[in-house]
Amino acid sequence: MTGATGRVALVTGASSGIGAATARLLAARGMRVVVNYLRSVAAADEVVAGIEAAGGQAMAVQADVREAAAVESMVEQVQATWGGIDVLVHNALIPFAIKPFQDMSWDELGGKLDGEMRAAFAVTKAVLPAMTGQGWGRVIYISTGLSRQPREGLIALGTAKAALVQFARYVAQELGPTGITVNIVEAGPVEDTRIVNALGEEHRQQQVAATPLGRLASPGDVAQAVAFYAGEDNAFMTGTTAAVNGGMSMY
Incomplete structure (x- = not known):
């Protein structure tokens, strides 16, 4: 298969923000x-309707990505319609x-760690059989x-x-021989997100x-980096991090 046409991309959390921008761009x-x-x-x-109005193909599927059974059901639904998933964008x-920290309970800190890694684990596990089977992902x-x-x-x-990033590097190392690339898009502050809004206008200006x-x-800035990593041409970058932050931090 040449070009992106026909590739199936799963974007988690794609009803708004970075996820929605990414879904539109990949479509x-x-x-x-x-x-x-x-x-x-x-x-x-609404995201699906916008993609279809622009001539693309999309479907909306509900799933709590922290729940392995829900993720497996979602992937089965996609497979029944379009076949295996070629591109995973876990957003x-x-x-x-x-x-x-001094005001935080272990349930708050540990719960976030647990939820973050459960979701990454579940969605990655679910898409790997199709990717490894075709030697591309x-x-x-x-x-x-x-x-x-x-x-x-x-x-x-x-x-x-930070745990997710290190997880991604280990997965990248393991999956390299199978033809699957694994990369990270590291967003700086993004307009109209929960974090920026919660910290207030003064903090935003700083x-x-x-x-x-x-x-x-903007969500579209982040989507551009995702689309690069998702493309056919990006064949020799894996385990890398793209910092989309306008130069706020330079590594």
């Missing part, structure tokens, strides 16, 4: 896109507490710069995403001032 590039959502059925249907945001995990750079009140998110490109990322 515009010829992929058939599975728009996964947890509760926002109307928003997911779904597992809920987390925003508070200082693309796996992209959405992370955050908070996995490297601490920010007040965000220890649960940053710690969980982040803009600290960004050489002079603005925060």
Whole structure:
């Protein structure tokens, strides 16, 4: 198969934000896109309708990605319609507490870690049989710069995403011989997200001032990096991290 046409991409948490932008972009590039959502059925249907109106193919499938049985059921539903999943974009945001460590319970910190890794484990396990069977696959995990750079009140998110990033590297190493690439897109602050909104306008302006490109990322900025990693042409990058942060952090 040449080009992206016909490839099936599963985007978790795709009813809004980065996930929705990614679903639209992958569909515009010829992929058939599975728009996964947890509760926002109307928003997911709207993403699908927009993709179809633009001439693409998409389907919305509900699943809590923390639940292995729900993920397996979703993948079976996709297989029955379109066959195996070629591209996994794991974007779904597992809920987390925003508070200082001293005010945090183990259930809040440990629960975020557990939910983050359960979801990554479940979705990765579910898509691997089809990918390994054909000797081709693309796996992209959405992370955050908070996995490297601490920010007040965000220890649960940053710690969980750091675990996700290291998990991704191990998976990349193991799956390389099978023809599957595994990469991370590390987003800086993104406009109209829970974190940016929760921290307030003053904090947002401080982040803009600290960004050489002079603005925060849009969901579309992050989607562009995901689409690169998902493409046929990206054949020799695996275990890498693309930092989409406008130069706020440079590694």
